[in-house]
Amino acid sequence: MSSKPALLRQKSFVCPVVRNPFSHRLHLNVFDKIRIVVMSLTIAPIRLLLVMLLLFPSWIIVMVALAGKNPLDQIPISGWRRSLKHILTLLGRLQFFILGFHYVTIKGQRATFAEAPILCFAPHTSFFDAIIAVILGLPSTVSREENRHFPIVGKLLDFLQPVYVSRTDQNSRITTIEEIKRRSQKGSNWPQIMIFPEGTCTNASCLITFKGGAFYPGVPVQPVTVKYNTDTVIWTWDGPPTFTTLWFTLCNFNNGIQMEFLPVYKPSQEEIDDPKLFARNVRSKMGQSLKVPVTDHTYEDCKLMQEAEKMGLPTEVGLVEFQKMLNKLGVRRETLAERLHEYADMAKSEGYIGLEDFAKYLNLPVSENLREMFDMYDRNGSGKIDFREYVIGCSLVAQPANNEETIQLAFKMFGGSKGHLVLDDLVQFLQGSVNMTAEECEVLFHQVDDQNTGRITYDQFKAYAKKKPEYARLFTSFLEKADIEMEMKKEEGEEETKKDPERPSSGKKED
Numbered sequence: 001m002s003s004k005p006a007l008l009r010q011k012s013f014v015c016p017v018v019r020n021p022f023s024h025r026l027h028l029n030v031f032d033k034i035r036i037v038v039m040s041l042t043i044a045p046i047r048l049l050l051v052m053l054l055l056f057p058s059w060i061i062v063m064v065a066l067a068g069k070n071p072l073d074q075i076p077i078s079g080w081r082r083s084l085k086h087i088l089t090l091l092g093r094l095q096f097f098i099l100g101f102h103y104v105t106i107k108g109q110r111a112t113f114a115e116a117p118i119l120c121f122a123p124h125t126s127f128f129d130a131i132i133a134v135i136l137g138l139p140s141t142v143s144r145e146e147n148r149h150f151p152i153v154g155k156l157l158d159f160l161q162p163v164y165v166s167r168t169d170q171n172s173r174i175t176t177i178e179e180i181k182r183r184s185q186k187g188s189n190w191p192q193i194m195i196f197p198e199g200t201c202t203n204a205s206c207l208i209t210f211k212g213g214a215f216y217p218g219v220p221v222q223p224v225t226v227k228y229n230t231d232t233v234i235w236t237w238d239g240p241p242t243f244t245t246l247w248f249t250l251c252n253f254n255n256g257i258q259m260e261f262l263p264v265y266k267p268s269q270e271e272i273d274d275p276k277l278f279a280r281n282v283r284s285k286m287g288q289s290l291k292v293p294v295t296d297h298t299y300e301d302c303k304l305m306q307e308a309e310k311m312g313l314p315t316e317v318g319l320v321e322f323q324k325m326l327n328k329l330g331v332r333r334e335t336l337a338e339r340l341h342e343y344a345d346m347a348k349s350e351g352y353i354g355l356e357d358f359a360k361y362l363n364l365p366v367s368e369n370l371r372e373m374f375d376m377y378d379r380n381g382s383g384k385i386d387f388r389e390y391v392i393g394c395s396l397v398a399q400p401a402n403n404e405e406t407i408q409l410a411f412k413m414f415g416g417s418k419g420h421l422v423l424d425d426l427v428q429f430l431q432g433s434v435n436m437t438a439e440e441c442e443v444l445f446h447q448v449d450d451q452n453t454g455r456i457t458y459d460q461f462k463a464y465a466k467k468k469p470e471y472a473r474l475f476t477s478f479l480e481k482a483d484i485e486m487e488m489k490k491e492e493g494e495e496e497t498k499k500d501p502e503r504p505s506s507g508k509k510e511d
Helices: 030-041 043-066 079-098 127-135 145-149 153-160 172-183 242-250 269-273 275-290 299-310 322-329 333-346 355-362 368-377 387-401 404-413 423-434 438-448 458-467 470-499
Strands: 104-107 118-122 140-144 163-165 193-195 221-228 257-261
Touching (some): 079 127, 145 163, 355 470, 368 387, 368 470, 438 458
Parallel strands (some): 118 221, 140 193
16 A cells, blocks of 8 residues: 655644544543432522522612613713622622532732733633623623523623624624724723633633634733633533533532633734734643643534534534634635535445445545545544545645646546547546446446436536546546556666667567
8 A cells, every 4th residue: 555645644734632622421420420319309409599589689780770771882881880780799609609619719810901901711611601700890791692682691791791792793703803902992991801712612621722802902911711620510512401511510519610810911013913823822821821732623613513413423523623724724614514515425434434435425446546545535544534534635635636737638538539528438448547347437427417418528527526526636646657657668668678789679580
């Protein structure tokens, strides 16, 4: 088997240390199960009831504070309305105390607004992270637009005047950045802005890509790391449902949280000009403090996980480190969605692509050329191709070869000089090059001949080649090997001539 090209083994494309930061499984021992049963029959229901009862006075205070005020006003609350924050903070702290968060450990020193207008928290692991806002005295936040529509909680959010962001509105990203810039300017009357730059919940095993919202203003930020003493609080895309997370946390005797305020990070001019660099450097500092790796996963990976599940594939198939695919290969979200559909058509081996699946998708027999190409895609040599490997393979192996020049040359060599191909052209070429049977050639012919005219035009040939770029790579490999064989034969002929210069080329004796 031929060695695999070095291009596909660049360190920048190695698999992440943490395969799936969006998956979480609880591992309960016998003691844990006994505790959950006992607490469920005694303390947990009382805790939940008291927390729900305390929501009512909180809601009354918020309604009074918002009376006569448009919640979308971009002017910070002041006067008597602002003083109500102290009461809400006390009620919020009491609620979390009842939930079992009896002690909060704080390390380091919180910076003032003048020193750092933005506070960056990570990792973002749970809806229980709301306790951080309570501990900080209800600062300004960034929240999903959808959260506004939750009963009671939506009104509490409106009172905090967060920067609302929509994941579906294309313009929301721009308006969010502009609003964060406005609130973080020197002399602003807004409180500090509390941001979880990861933008979605993870299992805390790593720090995923930081969104740029906290870094576009180009102002100093204070990184703050967060740790819980229990994993029941973790709320991810692929993990225990919301109520299970809530109930199991209620069943803990004590839930601890630790926040560490790291030194204020002042951006250099280079980082001000490049917010993504600013975000990476802050994340690196936080990762070092937490002693966890960093990866290029994003919220887009979560959406791909959901799409993979809908197609009957394992959820982890959708994990490709989207940010890395975008930065290194220029592969956008729409392209990944298309690739996922192609992958689903091929992946018949428990959610992965085996060699036989690969050959069947291309309607080709397993040959040396096909096996070599499969090995190029199979980056870790596992004998199967996952979705991440497929995306990288398409970008680095197949697509570069699938250009107009290659397609025109292939059409001509198949017999297209007359302006079209017929079945005999395909049979003659494919039987000689990849040992396809006449029946296999006929199946492939009818797939390309989508008009059932008995002939393939160049436009049909090109459209099919664009749909399956692997053919172009196989064709170029065939040409390369043919050139090598011709060169070797030529060299052998020259060697024979050097050994017997008097010997005639015909091989017959001269009279």
